[in-house]
Amino acid sequence: MADDRDVPFPYMRWAKRHLTGFTPSNLGMSGLASLTAAEFPSAPPAAYWAPEGPYGDPELRAALAAREGVPPDHVFVSAGASLANFLVYLAEARGGHVACEAPAYEALLRLPAAVSASCSTFRRDPARGWRIDPASLRTAVRPGTRLLVVTDLHNPTGVRLHADDLALLLAEAARVGAAVVVDEIYRELDTVVRPTVARTLDPRVIVTNSLTKCHGLGGLRIGWILATPDRIERVAEWNDLVCPAHPVPSIAIAKAYLREADARVARSRAEAAARGAQTDAWVRGRRDVSWTKPDGGITGFLRLPAGSDGTAFAEHALATQGVRVVPGAFFQAPDHVRISFGLREPDLVRALGALGAALDAWARR
Numbered sequence: 394m395a396d397d398r399d400v401p402f403p404y405m406r407w408a409k410r411h412l413t414g415f416t417p418s419n420l421g422m423s424g425l426a427s428l429t430a431a432e433f434p435s436a437p438p439a440a441y442w443a444p445e446g447p448y449g450d451p452e453l454r455a456a457l458a459a460r461e462g463v464p465p466d467h468v469f470v471s472a473g474a475s476l477a478n479f480l481v482y483l484a485e486a487r488g489g490h491v492a493c494e495a496p497a498y499e500a501l502l503r504l505p506a507a508v509s510a511s512c513s514t515f516r517r518d519p520a521r522g523w524r525i526d527p528a529s530l531r532t533a534v535r536p537g538t539r540l541l542v543v544t545d546l547h548n549p550t551g552v553r554l555h556a557d558d559l560a561l562l563l564a565e566a567a568r569v570g571a572a573v574v575v576d577e578i579y580r581e582l583d584t585v586v587r588p589t590v591a592r593t594l595d596p597r598v599i600v601t602n603s604l605t606k607c608h609g610l611g612g613l614r615i616g617w618i619l620a621t622p623d624r625i626e627r628v629a630e631w632n633d634l635v636c637p638a639h640p641v642p643s644i645a646i647a648k649a650y651l652r653e654a655d656a657r658v659a660r661s662r663a664e665a666a667a668r669g670a671q672t673d674a675w676v677r678g679r680r681d682v683s684w685t686k687p688d689g690g691i692t693g694f695l696r697l698p699a700g701s702d703g704t705a706f707a708e709h710a711l712a713t714q715g716v717r718v719v720p721g722a723f724f725q726a727p728d729h730v731r732i733s734f735g736l737r738e739p740d741l742v743r744a745l746g747a748l749g750a751a752l753d754a755w756a757r758r
């Protein structure tokens with residue numbers, strides 16, 4: 394696990410080797426289990442290439458705009474949220490400075506180097522339910538900062554972005570002429586149904602998202618960016634260089650899927666909320682670990698007993714109980730592990746039991 398420190402994105406290197414499937418004792422998978430062709434049959438597209446214009450397939454763009462409640466010219470269709478984030482960093486922050494939350498989904502901290510930008514972090518404070526620490530935000534945002542970056546729901550903790558923290562981010566962005574990126578890849582699994590922040594049409598807001606986490610369609614590689622038309626234009630120009638056409642079969646499936654997305658995600662949200670409550674009860678039943686109960690989604694961030702190294706514990710849990718968790722070091726918090734509770738109910742009971750046994754043995758070591 395300590396290998397690969399020098400690669401561009403260590404977490405993804407690790408995840409591709411270790412998070413290989415929705416097995417019953419895998420508390421590491423970060424998205425909903427993938428939909429199968431049986432669960433969502435779809436007709437193949439008429440052709441495998443179609444003209445799509447500069448901003449992505451026009452019908453898909455319109456469908457995303459309608460569902461998100463923004464004008465179509467505020468939407469760019471991208472090949473997943475990973476590329477969406479990359480394009481936003483490229484278009485907005487190349488050669489500049491980025492201020493990003495910590496703990497963070499590691500890509501958001503690694504992208505600045507890829508676009509020759511510098512990066513500083515601002516703290517999400519565990520003592521305040523992972524709210525943004527205003528002093529560290531003020532220090533991280535400096536002249537030359539182009540982007541302030543957060544996730545909502547927060548990966549890894551699953552907490553909702555507080556309205557006051559969003560206001561603070563926007564005020565700090567205004568101070569230096571920057572934009573605020575909100576990666577909303579988990580938002581639709583918030584237990585409180587709420588729209589994208591892009592719906593405010595605030596010109597400083599840039600939203601990234603995809604069908605990966607809340608919809609179980611990561612294999613389609615369909616994502617999007619919501620921003621003002623001038624920002625969308627710049628993103629589109631960079632996209633010409635890195636992804637000049639999108640996968641037509643995926644576009645066809647995404648368009649069909651979006652017609653039923655609301656009903657499907659409502660079911661997933663209810664299911665995830667039940668699993669979250671089940672996991673919260675397990676956490677509260679123990680004396681050695683703690684967490685802030687996630688506001689939704691399927692992941693939470695577990696603080697280990699004092700002095701624990703999350704990487705060593707993750708190895709111990711796998712070796713002794715066959716249960717997988719993600720070392721907190723990938724989220725800049727080495728005394729934590731991230732656990733995902735998007736398993737079927739009986740599997741989650743067993744996996745948490747195994748995790749508990751691993752913790753008991755950890756205490757005796």
Ligand SMILES: Cc1ncc(COP(=O)(O)O)c(C=O)c1O
Pocket residue numbers: 423472473474475476498544548576578602603604605611615616
């Ligand atoms: C916060 C966040 N953003 C983006 C991504 C990438 O998603 P996609 O599969 O759409 O590229 C992930 C995946 O783990 C994520 O957790």
